[in-house]
Amino acid sequence: MDLKYIDEYRNRELAVRYSEMIAAEVSKPWKIMEVCGGQTNCIVRYGLDRMLPSDITLIHGPGCPVCVTSVALIDRALAVAALPGVIFCSFGDMLRVPGSSSDLLSVKARGADVRMVYSPLDAVSLAAANPHRQIVFFAVGFETTAPVTAMAVRRAEAGGLSNFSMIVAHVRVPPVMKVILSSPNTRIDGFLAAGHVCAVTGFREYESFSGEYGVPVVVTGFEPLDILQGVLMTVRQLETGVSRVQNQYSRVVNRDSGAAWELLDSVYEIVDRNWRGLGVISGGGFDLRSRYRRFDASDRFQVPSVEVEENTGCRSGDVLKGIITPVECCKFSAVCTPENPLGAPMVSSEGACAAYYRYRRQ
Amino acid sequence: MCLGIPGEIVEIFRGDDPISSYAKVDFGGVVRDVSLAAVPDAEVGEYVVVHAGFALSRLNIEEATRVFSYLDEMQS
Numbered sequence: 001m002d003l004k005y006i007d008e009y010r011n012r013e014l015a016v017r018y019s020e021m022i023a024a025e026v027s028k029p030w031k032i033m034e035v036c037g038g039q040t041n042c043i044v045r046y047g048l049d050r051m052l053p054s055d056i057t058l059i060h061g062p063g064c065p066v067c068v069t070s071v072a073l074i075d076r077a078l079a080v081a082a083l084p085g086v087i088f089c090s091f092g093d094m095l096r097v098p099g100s101s102s103d104l105l106s107v108k109a110r111g112a113d114v115r116m117v118y119s120p121l122d123a124v125s126l127a128a129a130n131p132h133r134q135i136v137f138f139a140v141g142f143e144t145t146a147p148v149t150a151m152a153v154r155r156a157e158a159g160g161l162s163n164f165s166m167i168v169a170h171v172r173v174p175p176v177m178k179v180i181l182s183s184p185n186t187r188i189d190g191f192l193a194a195g196h197v198c199a200v201t202g203f204r205e206y207e208s209f210s211g212e213y214g215v216p217v218v219v220t221g222f223e224p225l226d227i228l229q230g231v232l233m234t235v236r237q238l239e240t241g242v243s244r245v246q247n248q249y250s251r252v253v254n255r256d257s258g259a260a261w262e263l264l265d266s267v268y269e270i271v272d273r274n275w276r277g278l279g280v281i282s283g284g285g286f287d288l289r290s291r292y293r294r295f296d297a298s299d300r301f302q303v304p305s306v307e308v309e310e311n312t313g314c315r316s317g318d319v320l321k322g323i324i325t326p327v328e329c330c331k332f333s334a335v336c337t338p339e340n341p342l343g344a345p346m347v348s349s350e351g352a353c354a355a356y357y358r359y360r361r362q
Numbered sequence: 363m364c365l366g367i368p369g370e371i372v373e374i375f376r377g378d379d380p381i382s383s384y385a386k387v388d389f390g391g392v393v394r395d396v397s398l399a400a401v402p403d404a405e406v407g408e409y410v411v412v413h414a415g416f417a418l419s420r421l422n423i424e425e426a427t428r429v430f431s432y433l434d435e436m437q438s
Contacts, residue, residue, distance in 0.1 A: 003390045005368035005409060005421060009429065017433055038364050063364070091414075119415030121397065144364040148416035151399050154381050196364040199411065199418045222366075225429050232432075251426040252366070252411050252419050259380070260400035260418055350364070 005251075009223030010046075018228035019051040025235050029055045031187055032234050033180070033322055035173060036194035037064035037350025038222050044355040046224045056231065059186070059322035062176055063194050065141045066093045066348040067320060068275040069169045071308040074099035077138050077167050079303035081112045086301075087130065089123040090138040092116040097344045100308040120152035120166075127156060127164035136297045139166040144196040146170045146286055147260040150267035153288070153295050165297035170286040171273055173197050174205050179281055181213050185323050190234040192220040192227065195249040200264065202257040206245045214243045221249040267292050276344065277317030316343035319352055326356040333361055366411040368421050369396070371404055387412060 034040055040060045043049050049058045062068060078099050081088035088104070095104045095116060108114035113133075117123050120137050127135040139149040149166065156164040173194055180186055193206060198219045210217045216237035220230030230248045237243060247253055264286070273285025288296050313331055318324045326332050326345070336342040338354055345351030369387040377383045380402045387396040387410065397416045398404055409421035 003368070004370070005426060014430065014433075021433055021436070036364055065364075121415050142364055144366070144413055144418065147400060147418070148397070148414045151381055151397060151416065158381070194364060196366045196411070196413060196418060199366065229429050229432055248429075250428060251422050254419075258400065258419065259402065260416075263381070263399060 006223060009221070009225045011225060015051065015224050015228055018225065018232060022056065022228070022232050022235055023053040025232065025239055026053050026055045027239060029057070030189045030235060030238050031057045031059055032190045032192060032231060033059040033061045033188045034192040034220070034227065035061040035063045035177065036197070036222070037067070037348065037352070038196075039063070039192060039194070039220065039227055040352050041350055041355045042222055042224060042227060044359045048224055048227055051228070052231065056235070058231075059188060060319070060325070060352040061322060062180070062275070062278065062320040063142065063173065064320070064345060064348050064350040064352070065145070065169070065171055066097055067316065067344040067351050068171055068278065069094075069097070069140055069344070070274040070276050071100050072274065072305065073167065073169050075306055075308055076298060076303055078102055078104065078107050080136055080167065080297055080301045081107050081114050082110070083301060083303075086134045086136055087113045087115060087126060088136050088138070089115050089117045089120075089126065091140060093348045093350070094138055094140055096341065096347045098341060100306065120149045121155065124152045124155045124159070124161065124164055127161045128159060131163060133163060135164050137164070137166045138169065140169045142171055142173055142194070142197050143200045143264070144194075146268060147200055147264045150264045153267050153292050154263070156295060157292070165295050165300050167297045168287050170268065171275065172270065172284055172286065174209060175281050175284045176275065176278065177209065178213075179278065180321055181215065183321060186321055188215065188322070189238055190216040191218070192230045192234065193217050195219055195221045195226070195253055198249070198253045200257065200260045202255050202261070203245055203247065203253065204255060210243050210245050216243045217245045219245065219247045219249050219253050221252065277320045314343035316345045316353070319345055326353040327360065329353075333357055364413065366413045366418055368409050368411050371406050371408050371410060374398065374404075374406060385417075387417070
């Protein structure tokens, strides 16, 4: 199957030319973080890091929403999913992510009606078709995903669907980039910002960020040539002592936000959010505005909140902050595998541990 | 999760308001319904980047070739 606007960005010959140009530009060691897990997956899958000079280290960022969803929220989702009369809908990535003692697939195996959907809009259609059931969608994702879950709420409102609700776990990228830059354990010289997040938000917010922290930010796409061009643009800035925002992904991203952001903003407000492995991040998430609070499953279904214990053997927090790579964790592939994950980064297709397990296992 | 796939709009169904507008979008032969809420001005034949059944943005075809000419421009 030929995919226009995808296949041509995987051209091997041009990728080699990019890597040669990067090597020619580099004069000292630089650490560059790719923020998004989709970029991590591309880098590991195509071996892009191995095409770069040894002075360039790519640090994998926390951009895996499934990975950073708190255990408390997952436990709440599991409790709601188990309630009689509920159809619980989720993206497939979330089904195997461990809460404190179980996961959605196990709850399903015990009789709960858990369904994987491609879009939250499918869950709204399910609510319209099943008026006597309660349809709950697990709204996980970054700024990229929040507009479509916002639209699900708006459609449920327009359709008068009182049997649709969501557990909202949305997270925001810019605050966590600041947390990482402020961490004493991590040195990051430049960022490849997440292209599809910026497709929604634009990149004005990164301009003050880049200036304030003196760090180059290059808005970057998800195919091999995108990432190599993003690295080259970052390296050129670093080598010439510049820090500003550049847009590698100009075929998709504009400087200003557009209608997707307006939709998001009409339904959600910015809140503090607990990130798994990283702790509470100020302004690190979105939650429903008060006028849409009736679509909040956490309010609708009073499930007991439980004291949760993180699995202490899992170093996913260090992986998400770029302090270690997955293979530096002693549990990696020995006891932690996609079939029996200790932490979420081993489950999600965007998790760094899963990418290393799939493409880099010795 | 932030996967966004470019596809070509083949047919548009305009609703009474932007949030009910959608299109048939072709991804290399696979056609799916996609919301046009965020790209209300998109037209048949244009490419949009789609995430979870939702078009995030239109694909700018002039900008799409920049990655191929960037190295030559740098060296010239």
